Amino acid sequence: MGKSLHTLTHGWQYQIKPATVQCIVGDALTKITKLGRKELGLVGASRTDAGVHAWGQVAHFTTPFFFDQLESLHAGLNGVLPPDIRVREVAAVKTDFHARYSALKKTYHYKIYNDAIMDPFQNLYAYHFAHKLNIDVMRQAAKYFIGQHDFSAFITMSRGGLPTDPRREIFRFDVVKMGANIQLEIEGSGFFYKQVRNMVALLLEIGKEAVPAEVVFDVLASCDRRTLARHCIIVPPQGLCLMSVTYATTDLETPPGSPTACYGRQPQISKCTLVYY
Incomplete structure (x- = not known):
């Protein structure tokens, strides 16, 4: 086997070892x-x-x-x-x-490969989720994230602690099915530490019909990370990609x-x- 060229798995933020x-x-x-x-x-x-990709x-x-x-x-x-x-x-x-x-807004995509057997050519860029998903209910739940909310329940604690202002606005949250691939496209004013991956994790539980779509309201209203933890665990990073950052023309x-x-x-x-x- 040849040596993989996929070596940059330690994130953006500066550190010497391992290199970022x-x-x-x-x-x-x-x-x-x-x-x-x-x-x-x-x-x-x-x-x-670490493990997240970027196109933009x-x-x-x-x-x-x-x-x-x-x-x-x-x-x-x-x-x-x-x-x-x-x-x-x-x-x-x-x-x-x-x-x-x-930056005015950022767009992330999270790719899920929803089939019994993982496509090895997508292994580095998609999360394999074998359980059959209900796309319609995922689309319904995704709409509940749109608007300005307190996202305290979806923030994984970082070294700096919780932000002083946990509010962000989601402009668009689309669930796009392309064969076995399901792409979650999220556009917002900004995102907190691991917020997108936590949102995706809850949508997957909704998609497998383990919890109803309306649980989004309950988790948001709780403003408590422990509430989310009762329903799901964070999804892995390789399915996530920063697609674009938008600025004012001026x-x-x-x-x-x-x-x-x-x-x-x-x-x-x-x-x-x-x-x-």
């Missing part, structure tokens, strides 16, 4: 720009967990100079990054742009004169869109 996406991209930027990690200040829009992660970094053109930077980064990380886009943005705090406007040289008189903020498996 932020660490590896930061090292690539350091090599290309000759700037230090602290000077670059690489920041991602979403702190994806967005990150920004700062340089004390302007690039004459961005093509060589783009090619250089992809030339030194491992094969399961790629920079899809590089663009100059305004100095007040922030990959995380400027936040993505290219500053005048970019990407031509700035003669070193002001820093250039650059945005890059990443894909990683």
Whole structure:
């Protein structure tokens, strides 16, 4: 058997060992720009967990100079990054742009392979759930998440504790069936630590008809993680993918004169869109 190229399973947030996406991209930027990690200040829009994938992660970094053109930077980064990380886009943005705090909404997909036997070609990118699912009742329950809610019951406690404001707004929650694949598409103003995977876990219990769709209301109203734990356990990370991050059009406007040289008189903020498996 050949060596798997799927090596980046330790999430986005910076740590040296085991290496994370932020660490590896930061090292690539350091090599290309000759700037230090602290000077670059690489920041991602979403702190994806270990094992979670991204098609549309967005990150920004700062340089004390302007690039004459961005093509060589783009090619250089992809030339030194491992094969399961790629920079899809590089663009100059305004100095007040922030990959995380400027985001208006994020879209995640969670893929489930719903059949008795798992397709081995999807093993790294879908969760195998063999129990037959009632798609109609899952769609009904998914609609109950839409709107602004207190998601305390769906937040897995992190080292920083619970957030001071546990409210988020869900704009869209679709359940799409494609043969044996069931794709849950969730679009919201933002998501807390493991919130999406906890929401998916409850929908699966509803889909197998272990609990009624209306249990969503009860769990949300409880504002208590222990209430959710009585119904389900969190689903694994490999089915989850960050698909896109949305910003205001004005936040993505290219500053005048970019990407031509700035003669070193002001820093250039650059945005890059990443894909990683």
